Amino acid sequence: MTSVAAAVYAFPSGWNATVAHADLTRVIDTAAANSCRTFPPVSAKWVRNHYRWIVWKRAALIRAYAVAHDAQNGTYTLRGGTSDAVVQVSVPWTESAVLDQLRYRYEREVHRAHRSVLMKVLEKDEAAHRAMVLCVARRTGPAAIEVTDGWYSAVAQLDGTLARALDRGRLAVGSKVAVWGAQLAASAGDGPVEATAALDAAADFEPDGTEVPLGSTVPALRLHANGVKPARYDARLGAAASPLLPLALRGAAPQGGLVSAVRVQVLRKYPVQYQERRGDGTRVTRNTRDERAAEREYNDQVLAQHCARHVSGAAVVNMEDEELARMCVTGAVDQVVQGADGVERQRILDRLAALPEKVVHEAREALRRQVTPLVRIKVACVMPVGARGGERVRTAVVTCWRPDDALLGEVVEGRCFEVQFLTVSGTYRDQLRFSTMRGTRWRRIDVPAGVRSVFTPRVLLDDYRTLATASAGTEVDLTGVIVEAHFVQGGPTMELWVMDATGVGFVCIKAMERVRLAAFHDRYLAVAGTPITVRNAALAGRIGAVPELRTSYDESEFSVGAAATGKAKLDVAAAVARLDVARHPMRDVDWDAFFASSAGRVDNDE
Template identity: 30%
Template sequence: MSNVLEELKYRYEREVNHGHRSAIKRILEGDASPSTMVVLCVSAIHSTCDMKIGTHSVSINGSENSNAAKVELTDGWYSIDAFLDALLSKQLFAGKLFIGQKLRIWGAGLCGWVGPVSPLETSKTAGLLVHINGTYRAHWADRLGFCKGVGPPLAFRCIKSNGGPVPQTLVRVTRIYPILYKERLSNGGSIVRSVRMETKMMQLYNHRCSTVVEGIISEFQRGTRDSCINNDNDSEEGAKIFEILESAAEPEVLMAEMTSEQLASFTSYQAKLEAIRQSDLQKSIEMALEGAGLSTREVTPFMRVRVVGLTCKSYEGKIHHKEGLITIWNPTEKQQFELVEGQAYAVAGLMPLNSDSETLYLQARGSTTKWNPLSPLAIEHFEPFLNPRKSVLLSNLGEIPLSSEFDIAALVVYVGEVYTAAHQKKQWVFVTDGSVSELGSEEASNCLLAISFCSPSVDDSFAPVNSNLEGSTVGFVNLIKRAKDQMNQLWVAEATENSDYFFSFDLPHCYHLKNAAASAERWAKISSLTIEKLKEKVLFIIGDCKG
């Protein structure tokens, strides 16, 4: 009994007199984030819960989980309930989580919490949301409470697609894809556009809006619209003065004879009248824009980054470089311009979505995701994995596996007409690079590459590719190789959302195409006859050849 009293006295001294608070107390009182790394101990295991908080369902990892388990966690001073996600619940039911076990929890959430509350007064519905991607076994001697430093990152290959947010992991960037824009339509659908197409769409939208606004303003200037002002003494007197001045031959003379009170009433009325006119004009513009289908556009920029997990050199298991594709919504300028292909990063704030046998798909918010580059010294501890971009020649395209990405610099021989298929506008572009110079050789079938471009069919005013590209040397990146057209002896590639093309080769993302582009240009200058024959071949293939 004396030991209990001494313990209570010690805790009173720590909490009340010295203001020391435990981790759970600080979280429940709103002075610490539940996502901070903390070591807690399993103090009790409750039966399976249905995750109902009042009349609302609590979701873990974005989906409701009716088979989640609930345990009690303690920091040695206070306790709190914790709702486990499906994967952690399986670990619990398998006996891998038990009373007395210490857990290192990172990136947890808090549910059923409405505001600062004492741990002794918290409701039974409040608790931590714990997921497997942020939960690790702790050493039995680890101190309970908040961790002073950041723990080791979760290995990329260990990320579970339905295991909740990833506090931190290590990756190497292998590909950075161009910025895209997703527009949400009024019918609930959406459209993804490239920077080039979004710029054209924005110009068209602004032009249509300007036309509508100019028409409404013109109508207001021509028409007479009565504006109603609430009747008060100032407005009534100001209205009378306004009418007198409007009908007067020399209003300046009348104004000079007015008293200061009359001038104040007139000025006040005039200001109110102008404010009402502007309000009416704004409402008319908004109604006209809505009627013309020109409501405010909901457009969100995003970018995709392909990564591969880092493997420590001391790892004794079978090395498998797990790939991931990260979609960053609303990327910051720093992320757009400072992320570098080939660089290794410690990334915090990723949310896995799903996965297949080869790729893990994740998403992130630009403002909440941190990309910290690893130092050269830190990178030395991991297995090397380099896959730099390189320019592919048509003569070597057979070495590229089907469905793989490749980059190429080539001369545009012909830009086909736009046609509609499967609710998309499609267009074929035929290119060559001169790497196979003689049409009569056995390798003549390697001379041409047909690239399929597509864009949303709702963008009626825009072609995926401008016909002015014909005769230009263009750099294409992130094309997908498709099966060869054996009948027409053509290489075939598809330009996806992640594909892009450039005319300048001095930028970092297309500098690797500079030498190939220069070679193609030199070949084009001395091969006009060959290029003409290739164009005739294309026209024959697409059925436009006459004679």
């Protein structure tokens, strides 16, 4: 029995929703006469709505769990539960049982002012984004379904991800779903009863894709993939017990809307960066070093523009508030005050004292660069085994906008958090990218039982032989000495050939030109023997026997020292020969003979 057929179902005696309305009205009138009170009447629409859901619920229970039928009493024996606790109950399939349910709902809704969660949402007395458990009643269009909380229903418009799940049968009629972050897409002024009546009057969805002609006043919810996940078969319909729906990283969709919560472990916390929004709408992201340089350059330009003008003291006194405020913010007015005599200086100071603070604040904001600090954090999913997406560890990068010192101190590598209220900004290199919002919260949690931690503490490598067994994509921190540094022919990529502390291990670090400009001075390119420390470099492959690392401007850090001299230079000169062999490995190389030769021997004399 479908939910639409339940609304017009008639028992063998001919008892249906119309007769039920008459019987319920008679029961209400009798109770009012016996108690000498006046009870509100019920409409035929109200009875038909609840009749529909009562009949559909009982039919679904009988169809799923019935093991015996007593035709004389009209009852079905249901059996359910688990192997350890079997539950067996009798459910009557009679007119009196449905009427009793109607009387119960009338008592709850009319006398006790109970309202279901969908009724509150449709009447705009409850936020539509709250957590709910709903049941899919029917499909009403290519990307639309009717959902119910057991009391009332509404049309739900699906996004692309949910629409594909509907086509594949992952989202099926009769299944329960936990919903969070829904949006009320249409007017709910007519109320849930009228909306349900309009739904019943519409035709069923046609297989050829024809959409159901719903009324313009039917309230509709917009559902997003990141706010919908399957609920247990025994979950209670209505308001969810938990206000949030933790989602596995594997289940997050790039275009699926907001994510209520994810449970993750911090793998890496990258350096703080700064994103500037320019006047033409473009954005540029800089690291701390570049941001300081850009700030100094901007201040020098602004100061030069206002100080280039030769303004007299009389002109300052008669100047408009806005222009004078700009001179105060840039410091250009200080030069005019210093060059004025006693009387004129006092007039200028009096004029500055009368300048409204609001104007000065507006001028300061107008001249201020629109720079937003951010920090990127690499995380791994810690959903328990058996949960959605818990079988395979998935990583993602969370961009925290405007992080404060408390957050930076709390979010430490290796800790686990439940991060609440995120947006999915897209994917990059097959990795999800999340962004925080104003209401994002980080709640520290323990590592859930049964979850395999993939966190690896940072180790500053000074022996590169351990990279022989590392897999591609592994992030490493290392220190060493630059042996060679040059640009790759035909592109902006720079290659740094670095030697470890043992003198026999080498790596090739490939960095884009932007990284080079942020980390190096040009003189380092021509000087071998420069100590270098690199953090957050990713293993990309091998060049001969030498591991190849790639760096990113957003994640990697470089730290270089002064050029080596004396003995270190001789060590580097010998290292170049060893590096050539490592880059172009040959079979059956006699390393002992090589190091004993003039190319491999290091002269210890100064």
